[in-house]
Amino acid sequence: MVQLSAPPEGNICPMDGRDVALHDGQTLPPNHTDKDKEDLIQKDRSEKPHSFGEYNNVLLTDGQLTELETAYPGIWEKYIEKLSAYMESTGKAYRNHAATIKSWITQDAGASGSKYDYEHVYDEGECL
Numbered sequence: 001m002v003q004l005s006a007p008p009e010g011n012i013c014p015m016d017g018r019d020v021a022l023h024d025g026q027t028l029p030p031n032h033t034d035k036d037k038e039d040l041i042q043k044d045r046s047e048k049p050h051s052f053g054e055y056n057n058v059l060l061t062d063g064q065l066t067e068l069e070t071a072y073p074g075i076w077e078k079y080i081e082k083l084s085a086y087m088e089s090t091g092k093a094y095r096n097h098a099a100t101i102k103s104w105i106t107q108d109a110g111a112s113g114s115k116y117d118y119e120h121v122y123d124e125g126e127c128l
Helices: 032-046 062-071 076-090 097-112
Strands: 050-052 058-060
Touching: 050 062, 058 062, 058 076, 058 097, 062 076, 062 097, 076 097
Parallel strands: none
Antiparallel strands: 050 058
């Protein structure tokens, strides 16, 4: 059984209905979340991303592209194309395309790593 009660009478909180104002010359400390967002917005304004990939849907800034070229020579272009085709075919979106490419390269490097050394040459009759 539920019992309903009437709203309380009288002034519950002495500050209700009053405007809270700062004293002259007093300022509030900056909100770190707002400051961080503003920093990101400023950074985004200074570095406009460019479109890459077959479908022009991979967005990378000049700095991100340079970082990929330096860190992953010879394979970075393949992963830009891979991401472009994947996003186009699935409709998925990613917040940070450079981070996604780095993640995929790292995963693929770990998956292709082998425990066995197939390059070692064994002599005939040698036990393994």
